[in-house]
């Protein structure tokens with residue numbers, strides 16, 4: 001992998017001021033998951049001001065710039081998310097502290113969104129030839145409550161042509177190459193209930209649910225080399241008073257894995273326990289409250305894609321990049337058999353805390369790295 005050209009280096013240096021100023025402005029725009037309206041509008045206007053043709057916003061509040069995609073048979077995606085975990089609807093507090101920028105969401109994922117935007121600017125201004133179509137996307141709903149809404153919508157629209165997906169997320173060295181999937185359930189038990197003394201002997205929703213939970217905790221997670229599978233009951237509630245046989249009880253249960261066969265093993269175990277419980281107790285009900293697919297159906301294609309991403313990062317890296325598995329926007333393409341990886345480029349810290357900060361001295365290297373990635377897609 002070659003370093004960027006002198007012309008590209010010049011572009012980056014000339015745009016550093018623009019980058020920092022726009023980053024400071026965008027970082028303050030509130031964008032809790034499912035309320036990215038203001039930030040999406042800001043991004044769309046910005047891209048249009050560069051002359052990016054065909055920019056659109058969809059109903060998920062994704063802002064998308066398809067470049068050379070019209071007749072393309074193959075498309076690569078460069079993405080970052082606009083939402084932050086902070087519920088604020090007021091401007092987020094930004095403080096400049098020498099070379100450090102402090103603001104909730106600055107590294108996760110505002111700076112990365114700016115990197116995607118800067119590449120879109122480069123392409124709009126220089127109109128380079130490409131080997132395939134490229135989509136620059138600023139997507140909504142990556143964080144918890146968003147349930148990957150933005151990327152689901154993006155892949156619903158373009159997925160049949162997408163041959164590779166990269167999301168820029170979190171900080172330098174934070175590379176994610178495999179998807180941890182999760183399925184989350186609410187289990188509810190309802191019984192007739194009654195007085196604890198007068199109606200003693202009637203079934204209790206709490207006792208029934210406790211029995212189900214005990215069974216869930218008897219499950220042995222599958223042991224398969226290079227994979228990890230977990231489960232948890234995280235919340236339990238129910239009952240009325242100490243002298244009432246409980247009418248209702250419910251809990252939240254999830255299992256997670258980075259392996260598809262382990263996920264279906266956990267699903268089978270869960271369903272067997274629930275089926276048995278339904279025979280034993282009258283009012284057992286199960287609702288899925290969250291579902292993030294896990295990947296690992298791309299085999300060799302994924303290995304090649306990850307190697308390409310490592311080669312790109314190694315051009316300017318000063319430490320070893322160690323990939324890990326996590327839940328990111330990559331879960332969606334990976335579950336469709338499309339190779340995908342998440343790459344962090346800026347030096348930043350404190351993601352998901354109000355103390356989050358970014359080292360502005362890391363901006364040039366981050367932009368050089370993302371430009372290298374872009375180069376691998378240019379003709």
Ligand SMILES: [Zn+2]
Pocket residue numbers: 081108109142169170
């Ligand atoms: Zn993120």
